[in-house]
Ligand code: KG4
């Protein structure tokens with residue numbers, strides 16, 4: 507039987523993302539329309555403008571993803587779509603399109619929680635590698651020569667949908683090694699950091715999440731966005747990414763911001779106090795962005811980032827301690843969500859994972875920020891468990907949904 511194919515649609519905030527993935531975790535086609543330019547001009551996401559941009563982009567994105575995959579809609583096995591959390595005006599655009607496709611082609615519909623998609627995409631690469639490695643192992647056990655292995659991997663890839671490019675034996679060996687190390691299996695510890703959420707979760711299976719900590723006020727991405735705006739940075743590709751780049755020019759010890767909630771021994775987060783401290787420092791020392799105060803602003807950016815991440819580290823260290831007591835089989839710390847594309851954060855958290863004997867897994871940056879692949883993949887994981895809705899009779903969303 508050919509592997510299942512799922513199309514996923516994401517439209518919860520300011521990115522229209524569509525992708526087609528296969529059961530082995532191969533991304534067959536992908537399309538992403540960013541609204542960064544529109545919202546940068548307004549200093550943040552304006553829901554009505556975001557909705558209009560999604561409406562303008564959605565049909566083209568679906569067509570582009572299907573065309574890149576070489577798949578017709580009737581060849582799909584299901585359509586997955588983000589149903590929340592997010593901006594309702596924006597979510598509606600994706601849900602309507604998904605229902606249209608599902609109704610027209612009699613496909614099951616898979617509602618996906620946006621944060622679950624962020625978490626599960628960490629399992630995508632591992633699955634690809636695992637499939638490739640399994641194919642390679644069989645071939646090697648059969649005593650094939652390198653050229654034969656390469657040719658056979660190509661055949662095996664076509665047959666099993668393993669996603670390794672048919673390069674050569676070396677690549678096969680690398681994939682096998684990576685698969686053994688990287689396969690993210692349940693249960694795992696997960697830190698989700700995005701524009702709207704800051705969560706520490708123990709993930710024991712699809713839909714089996716134990717929340718160890720959440721934010722009491724702002725999410726980290728929100729704090730990055732706010733500070734970027736106060737510092738007068740151009741908010742592209744996002745406030746967070748702009749701040750990360752700008753902070754490289756600064757001295758992270760220049761300003762003595764204090765790490766939030768140090769006397770509260772929980773895994774919860776708080777960024778409102780730090781945000782206020784940074785705002786006051788900017789109002790006092792660099793109220794208008796100028797060339798003359800550029801160094802000072804970079805110092806503020808770097809100091810904010812150091813302290814914000816020290817807070818993440820402290821909470822992660824505690825969560826690792828708890829989880830290793832209660833679930834010693836946990837082997838991975840997954841860090842995902844838009845803020846996880848930050849290289850400085852990855853570096854600091856990898857030290858914590860290393861110290862605890864855990865493997866840090868961060869999806870590649872383009873899969874950390876909002877995208878269609880993560881929704882398609884979360885849909886695939888749910889599809890494989892039969893967690894689907896029957897094809898809708900029409901595109902219209904029933905009352906009360
Ligand atoms: O997951 P995401 O794309 O959308 C939400 O679900 O919110 O995350 C967006 C957030 C924004 O706040 C953005 O500023 C932040 O992720 N972000 C970053 C970086 N890239 C994106 N924050 C810090 N460093 C980055 N490199």
Ligand code: ZN
Nearest residue numbers: 624700844876
């Ligand atoms: Zn997101």
